[in-house]
Amino acid sequence: MGRIIAVANQKGGVGKTTTSINLAACLAEKGKKVLAVDMDPQGNLTSGLGIDKNTLEYTIYHAMSGEINIGECMIVHPLEHGLDLSVLPANRDLAGAEVELVDAEDPQHILKNLLKSVKKKYDFIIIDCPPALGMLTINSMTAADTVLVPIQCEFFALDGLSQLIYTINLIKKKLNKSLEIEGVVFTMYDARTNLSLEVVENVKNNLDQFIYKTIIPRNVRLAEAPSFGLPINLYDSRSSGAQGYRDLADEVINNKLYAKL
Numbered sequence: 001m002g003r004i005i006a007v008a009n010q011k012g013g014v015g016k017t018t019t020s021i022n023l024a025a026c027l028a029e030k031g032k033k034v035l036a037v038d039m040d041p042q043g044n045l046t047s048g049l050g051i052d053k054n055t056l057e058y059t060i061y062h063a064m065s066g067e068i069n070i071g072e073c074m075i076v077h078p079l080e081h082g083l084d085l086s087v088l089p090a091n092r093d094l095a096g097a098e099v100e101l102v103d104a105e106d107p108q109h110i111l112k113n114l115l116k117s118v119k120k121k122y123d124f125i126i127i128d129c130p131p132a133l134g135m136l137t138i139n140s141m142t143a144a145d146t147v148l149v150p151i152q153c154e155f156f157a158l159d160g161l162s163q164l165i166y167t168i169n170l171i172k173k174k175l176n177k178s179l180e181i182e183g184v185v186f187t188m189y190d191a192r193t194n195l196s197l198e199v200v201e202n203v204k205n206n207l208d209q210f211i212y213k214t215i216i217p218r219n220v221r222l223a224e225a226p227s228f229g230l231p232i233n234l235y236d237s238r239s240s241g242a243q244g245y246r247d248l249a250d251e252v253i254n255n256k257l258y259a260k261l
């Protein structure tokens with residue numbers, strides 16, 4: 001049975017998309033069947049996996065608005081490197097859903113209902129959320145088993161985190177009783193600065209959540225890879241970024257939360 005992980009943090013630029021793409025690709029590299037879902041109208045996950053987001057006839061938006069079945073917008077194995085990784089793509093059309101969904105029946109459950117029919121085909125479904133706590137993120141968390149929270153190693157790391165955890169708990173109470181916080185992962189760690197280390201220590205001392213041992217380093221290869229439409233393990237397999245996301249994939253596979261699912 002697939003495990004659905006929403007990668008969420010309403011803070012912008014903390015590494016949600018980088019984590020979604022590369023965790024998905026490293027899980028697939030380890031032989032898992034993976035579906036990556038782009039729930040951000042910016043479409044960065046879509047283009048980062050080599051898909052031209054502007055020429056797509058159908059995206060997840062069309063599936064969410066009921067025009068098509070989910071299979072009609074799914075892009076199967078776009079990477080052609082033997083990775084069992086498929087994508088539900090998005091582009092700016094999805095911004096409309098934020099407004100239009102309000103009038104739909106049971107608007108918070110639309111993604112959950114769409115994924116129901118495909119969940120059993122995958123080991124992992126990774127959802128890249130937008131930097132907001134609106135309808136698209138609520139749909140993602142309602143569909144998910146767990147939420148993975150990337151935290152950037154910078155001074156304001158803890159800002160907004162209590163609001164995020166409050167929202168997750170609210171969704172757990174009202175919409176998705178079995179939702180759990182998968183854990184927190186530090187991103188963009190710079191070993192040359194004391195600040196990164198201080199941030200990690202500070203968050204560890206102030207946050208009552210599971211924190212992944214793996215810390216994703218700041219690595220320029222991670223920033224370059226999306227412009228080639230490749231995840232890090234295919235762009236530069238020996239980089240520190242690739243090693244980081246492989247380690248994270250191992251930890252995610254072994255996360256004891258999943259013993260319950």
Ligand SMILES: Nc1ncnc2c1ncn2[C@@H]1O[C@H](COP(=O)(O)OP(=O)(O)OP(=O)(O)O)[C@@H](O)[C@H]1O
Nearest residue numbers: 012013014015016017018131188217218219222223
């Ligand atoms: N570990 C890293 N090392 C170097 N650059 C990184 C790393 N992680 C992310 N970046 C870069 O930082 C920027 C923000 O990352 P990313 O797009 O993953 O964040 P995000 O949380 O998805 O942003 P948004 O909130 O806009 O969706 C991108 O340019 C990305 O390439």
Ligand SMILES: [Mg+2]
Nearest residue numbers: 016017040044
């Ligand atoms: Mg993003």
